[in-house]
Amino acid sequence: MAHPVSAPRRSPWLWVPTTYFAEGVPYVIVNTVSVVIYKKMGISNSLIALTTSFLYLPWVIKMLWGPFVDTRATKRRWIVGTQVALAAGFAITALTMRSHFFFALSIAVFALIAFASATHDIAVDGFYMLGLTQTEQALFAGVRSTFYRVAMLFASGGLVVLAGHIERMTGDVPLSWIAALGAAGAVFAGLALFHSWYLPRPASDGARRGGTEGGTSFLPVFRSYFAQPRIGAVLAFILLYRLGEAMLVKMALPFLLDPPVRGGLGLSTESVGVIYGTVGTCCLLAGGILGGLLIARFGFHRCIWPMALALNAPDLGYLYMAWAKPPLPWACGLVAVEQFGYGLGFTGFTVFLMYIAREPFKTAHYAISTGLMALGMMLPGAASGYIQVRLGYPAFFALVCLLTLPGMASILFIPVGENRRPEVEG
Numbered sequence: 001m002a003h004p005v006s007a008p009r010r011s012p013w014l015w016v017p018t019t020y021f022a023e024g025v026p027y028v029i030v031n032t033v034s035v036v037i038y039k040k041m042g043i044s045n046s047l048i049a050l051t052t053s054f055l056y057l058p059w060v061i062k063m064l065w066g067p068f069v070d071t072r073a074t075k076r077r078w079i080v081g082t083q084v085a086l087a088a089g090f091a092i093t094a095l096t097m098r099s100h101f102f103f104a105l106s107i108a109v110f111a112l113i114a115f116a117s118a119t120h121d122i123a124v125d126g127f128y129m130l131g132l133t134q135t136e137q138a139l140f141a142g143v144r145s146t147f148y149r150v151a152m153l154f155a156s157g158g159l160v161v162l163a164g165h166i167e168r169m170t171g172d173v174p175l176s177w178i179a180a181l182g183a184a185g186a187v188f189a190g191l192a193l194f195h196s197w198y199l200p201r202p203a204s205d206g207a208r209r210g211g212t213e214g215g216t217s218f219l220p221v222f223r224s225y226f227a228q229p230r231i232g233a234v235l236a237f238i239l240l241y242r243l244g245e246a247m248l249v250k251m252a253l254p255f256l257l258d259p260p261v262r263g264g265l266g267l268s269t270e271s272v273g274v275i276y277g278t279v280g281t282c283c284l285l286a287g288g289i290l291g292g293l294l295i296a297r298f299g300f301h302r303c304i305w306p307m308a309l310a311l312n313a314p315d316l317g318y319l320y321m322a323w324a325k326p327p328l329p330w331a332c333g334l335v336a337v338e339q340f341g342y343g344l345g346f347t348g349f350t351v352f353l354m355y356i357a358r359e360p361f362k363t364a365h366y367a368i369s370t371g372l373m374a375l376g377m378m379l380p381g382a383a384s385g386y387i388q389v390r391l392g393y394p395a396f397f398a399l400v401c402l403l404t405l406p407g408m409a410s411i412l413f414i415p416v417g418e419n420r421r422p423e424v425e426g
Contacts, residue, residue, distance in 0.1 A: 010200040012132055016140045017147040019079065019124045019199075022191050024151025026086055026117035029184060030055050030110050032156050035253045036163075040173050040269055043103060045258075049250040049385025051107050056378035058111075058118035063367040064218075069122045074205045075130060076195075078123035082116045083192035089113040090185035097174040097181075130202045149285045157277035159184060164270025176269070221364040233413035234356060238369060239376040241308070241349055241411075244315055244404035245342060246380035251388050251396065252276070252318065256331070263322065263393040265331055275332045280339040287343025294344075295351055304348045304411055311345020312404035314338035319397040349373075352414070 031052065038048045069078055089109055096105040128144065129137060162183065163176040170176070228234065256272050258264025267275070287310070295303050317334035320326070326334070353373065357365035380403075388396040 024148040028155035046385035053381035062118035075127035082120035087188035094181035160273030241407040283340040284343040287340040291347025307348035310341040314341040322393040
């Protein structure tokens with residue numbers, strides 16, 4: 001059923017890319033760039049991993065306030081309002097950088113940014129379905145995912161390189177992050193102004209009370225989700241498939257930044273922005289695109305094992321780097337391979353989450369799965385810094401490699417028919 005849309009018609013070629021760019025930027029800043037910020041500001045690895053991992057929490061539980069967003073005000077107002085809040089949040093975080101209490105203050109503001117961003121995600125995804133016909137939704141599926149990934153490049157690449165350049169030119173680390181976070185705030189102020197003017201006003205975009213999946217009681221949704229076949233194996237796969245990666249992702253950037261005397265590679269902020277945030281992110285995107293093509297061609301059942309190996313085997317590259325301390329080109333290549341493998345392996349994971357989302361609660365089931373997915377990243381990530389400090393980088397990366405095995409073993413038990421090909425989105 002097509003949804004009526006407003007007149008005059010607003011081109012989705014402008015508002016779809018900008019809303020999904022806005023969806024990606026705060027997620028990457030809160031969960032990835034924050035690690036670089038705190039490392040450069042002198043915070044310990046254990047505290048960085050613990051605190052930044054719990055910033056995942058709003059994305060874990062965002063399904064709980066989805067019905068509130070659906071029944072209070074319009075999605076359009078939620079989008080613009082949360083973008084204003086995000087602009088203010090990044091500006092305030094920038095101002096904390098010179099405070100004696102910058103860590104506590106910035107973590108508190110990042111937590112608020114995370115809640116605003118998770119709410120923004122709910123509103124944008126809902127608005128996408130209201131503002132486009134079903135045919136347009138299919139047409140723009142690739143556009144929305146592409147611009148979410150452009151946001152990753154902007155945040156983990158562009159902003160980190162900007163901060164690194166200012167740090168190199170001035171020697172002032174707080175100033176570098178004031179500039180980077182201030183730039184993010186300015187971008188969101190511009191997005192809020194643009195969207196307040198340009199977003200369409202679909203006739204169906206109004207506060208609703210029931211009658212939609214978003215307004216359904218949670219009890220039947222959760223019952224149907226946890227009543228699916230082999231639910232134990234499903235939960236094990238969701239929580240364990242990326243266990244090694246969950247440990248690695250929080251310590252990869254500190255490892256690249258730490259000086260050799262502490263076991264790291266001693267790279268500059270600018271180099272990390274190029275290697276991890278730009279080259280690595282491009283390889284991540286390439287892996288994701290290839291993964292989608294392979295599953296569309298060969299099916300999930302035939303692809304999941306090669307994809308799991310692609311996800312986990314490159315972790316050995318970090319073990320090698322921790323022992324050998326290779327030169328910059330080698331480090332760049334190994335990070336690129338690891339990110340490419342992650343993009344490939346993560347595609348199989350997301351397709352499985354779509355596969356187990358069943359009618360009539362398909363959207364809600366997918367939301368539960370993504371919440372569990374975030375939980376599977378949050379808890380191991382929180383412990384990773386403490387473990388790394390205790391073990392040192394070589395032993396820590398060896399443990400990471402061992403922790404990839406339970407997730408691969410869980411593939412043996414998940415309920416996927418041999419000839420069934422789950423639908424691949426965007």
